Amino acid sequence: MWLIFKKEFKELIRDRKTIMFMVVLPVLLFPLIIGVTVFFTSSAIKKAESEVLQYAIVGDAFAPQIAQAFVDDTEHFERVDIGDNTDYASLIKSETLDFVLVIPEGFGGDILASGQQKLSLYLNDAGLNKVMSRVSDITDKFASEYQATAFGTLGLNTEQQAALIEPLVIEKENIADDREVWGERIGGLLPYFIFFLCLQGAMAPAADLGAGEKERGTLETLLISPMERYKLVLGKFLTICAAGLITALITVTSMATWGIVISQGMAIEFVAEIMALVGILDFVLIFFMLIPIVAIFASALLTLSIYARSFKEAQSYMGAMVMVIIFPVLIAMMPGVELKGGWVWVPLTNVALAMKELFKGTMDYFALFGIFTSTAAIAALLITFCVYWFNKEKVLFR
Amino acid sequence: MIEISGLAKRFTVENPKKLSEQEKKDPRLQGRYFQSVRDVSFTCEKGQVLGLLGPNGAGKTTSLRILSTALTPDAGTVKIAGENVLENPLIARKKIGFLSSSTGLYGRLSGRENIAYFGQLHGIDDNIIDARISEMADLLDMHSFLDRRAENFSSGMKQKISIARAVIHEPELVILDEPTTGLDIMATSTVMEFIQRLKDKGTPVIFSTHHLDEVQTLCDRVVVINLGETVFDDTVSAFSDLSGGRMHESFLKTLEGSKEVENNVVNL
Numbered sequence: 001m002w003l004i005f006k007k008e009f010k011e012l013i014r015d016r017k018t019i020m021f022m023v024v025l026p027v028l029l030f031p032l033i034i035g036v037t038v039f040f041t042s043s044a045i046k047k048a049e050s051e052v053l054q055y056a057i058v059g060d061a062f063a064p065q066i067a068q069a070f071v072d073d074t075e076h077f078e079r080v081d082i083g084d085n086t087d088y089a090s091l092i093k094s095e096t097l098d099f100v101l102v103i104p105e106g107f108g109g110d111i112l113a114s115g116q117q118k119l120s121l122y123l124n125d126a127g128l129n130k131v132m133s134r135v136s137d138i139t140d141k142f143a144s145e146y147q148a149t150a151f152g153t154l155g156l157n158t159e160q161q162a163a164l165i166e167p168l169v170i171e172k173e174n175i176a177d178d179r180e181v182w183g184e185r186i187g188g189l190l191p192y193f194i195f196f197l198c199l200q201g202a203m204a205p206a207a208d209l210g211a212g213e214k215e216r217g218t219l220e221t222l223l224i225s226p227m228e229r230y231k232l233v234l235g236k237f238l239t240i241c242a243a244g245l246i247t248a249l250i251t252v253t254s255m256a257t258w259g260i261v262i263s264q265g266m267a268i269e270f271v272a273e274i275m276a277l278v279g280i281l282d283f284v285l286i287f288f289m290l291i292p293i294v295a296i297f298a299s300a301l302l303t304l305s306i307y308a309r310s311f312k313e314a315q316s317y318m319g320a321m322v323m324v325i326i327f328p329v330l331i332a333m334m335p336g337v338e339l340k341g342g343w344v345w346v347p348l349t350n351v352a353l354a355m356k357e358l359f360k361g362t363m364d365y366f367a368l369f370g371i372f373t374s375t376a377a378i379a380a381l382l383i384t385f386c387v388y389w390f391n392k393e394k395v396l397f398r
Numbered sequence: 399m400i401e402i403s404g405l406a407k408r409f410t411v412e413n414p415k416k417l418s419e420q421e422k423k424d425p426r427l428q429g430r431y432f433q434s435v436r437d438v439s440f441t442c443e444k445g446q447v448l449g450l451l452g453p454n455g456a457g458k459t460t461s462l463r464i465l466s467t468a469l470t471p472d473a474g475t476v477k478i479a480g481e482n483v484l485e486n487p488l489i490a491r492k493k494i495g496f497l498s499s500s501t502g503l504y505g506r507l508s509g510r511e512n513i514a515y516f517g518q519l520h521g522i523d524d525n526i527i528d529a530r531i532s533e534m535a536d537l538l539d540m541h542s543f544l545d546r547r548a549e550n551f552s553s554g555m556k557q558k559i560s561i562a563r564a565v566i567h568e569p570e571l572v573i574l575d576e577p578t579t580g581l582d583i584m585a586t587s588t589v590m591e592f593i594q595r596l597k598d599k600g601t602p603v604i605f606s607t608h609h610l611d612e613v614q615t616l617c618d619r620v621v622v623i624n625l626g627e628t629v630f631d632d633t634v635s636a637f638s639d640l641s642g643g644r645m646h647e648s649f650l651k652t653l654e655g656s657k658e659v660e661n662n663v664v665n666l
Binding site: 003218221223225 | 409410412463466467468469470488489491492494496498500501502503504505506507511515516518519520521560563564
């Protein structure tokens, strides 16, 4: 069995495609994707906030102070004159204007006399433009002034003013600490990435070790070697497991390392907060929980691969398997699903839930028994089936 | 002595509707089952080279796969020196060297590593493996490519490595399934010389082929299989005498009465 493993592993590390999925993807691509996304998003937000907006005001005579405030803010706004009865929508769609503010006839600052005042803002709100918030920054000042004047007229003290603005206040006393909050937010998403990377790391070698043997015509020669079939299967299974585990180890290490680098080197506050809260032991536990998961993946992938006639056929079966794997992980992301009761015994879902609990710092360590037992049992069943499968002539000589 | 007696093997047809018209007319097709081998029997003495002939789909490869223990027969026995190999295939595999029709190698391993791996699977010591590889590299002229990765080997190179791999454990019986198919003249010649050497050493060789000239040059016995049954089993001279020395006609004669022969090409 170790002879098979040694040979298969030697071949594995000579395969660029496998190394790509096992090492390069988790080490570089994973943080690169996140980094690039964060960079472009923050650049887009900065651009949207600092861009000079082209605007038009209709009915400026009814609220000259508001119109003047926009004119005065030359750093952020540039007025464009438009004629009467102009189609605002077409001007905005053609990007001649970013927005049109329409002040209605009879607009006045005395809100006790006029009631609530309404301004119409025409804009294209599909993109990241920040138009609404930037217009509000100016109009809110006037709204506050009108409000203060009205309160003065009514002769209300500060407490009465506050009560009128917000008659009922709920004061939230959140007993969740920061770790729980962040754990809930990112802990559900994390297993999705980790499972997917482990699966990717195991897929290429699995396709090669089963269907690949058939396709290149080496299976027959291997079958007539004086080695028991179960040893052949276990040797291959261990190789796929090793590939998946190396991917898992690299992923978790990469995640921890990049977390530290980003939080300390780049001083990103929220990553620093998470890294301060999640301990090394949590990362070690995550890795250990991935061992039976990878065993499940390896035996299922090898079973499919042995059945397939070709590498291509194996990959199509494995593509379908990804969908099956995603489902229990998605369940773990659903609200109300927690690591309690029956969920402790549901393979994949329980590990996904446990990862979330570890990140939240609310892990019930007794649940580990159920998690390891159920996932190991499924893995053992699958590998037993795989050995049985590898003894079937109709599977081997399809 | 190798004795093969009453071999039979049937396969389940996954989708009978996808069979060609010719396949549907095959008398071995029975509902969802295809009786690939119905009754194959022959013997091969020590030091003999036995040529296995037959049209495509006759059951040659299935018979050889049963001999090599890759497949288990539904009926029949295979005995090497009186021992039924099917009763203990793991021991039998140490005695058999098998070269399948596909010259598949592990592309990311070198030629040497490919051969050594199978030597290790047979439990041979690494030093002995090294010595045997050197010996076979001389015999099969493999020194120039032995330590290169197998992924870019030509058909001839692959076949030489495959042969070395099949005999690294010095088997008592060598089975070769169409060993010269797809090879150029030089590589074919090397393979033929290698079979001759095995014969000279007294190792029995059973090989299937469509090339009657190879049979005439190397073989002591000829077995013809048609529609899953042995239809001829005798010496090469007896085979040749069927049509006054014309091997091609002798072959056709053994298949007499079978319509399938018209659809098969035999290389002279």
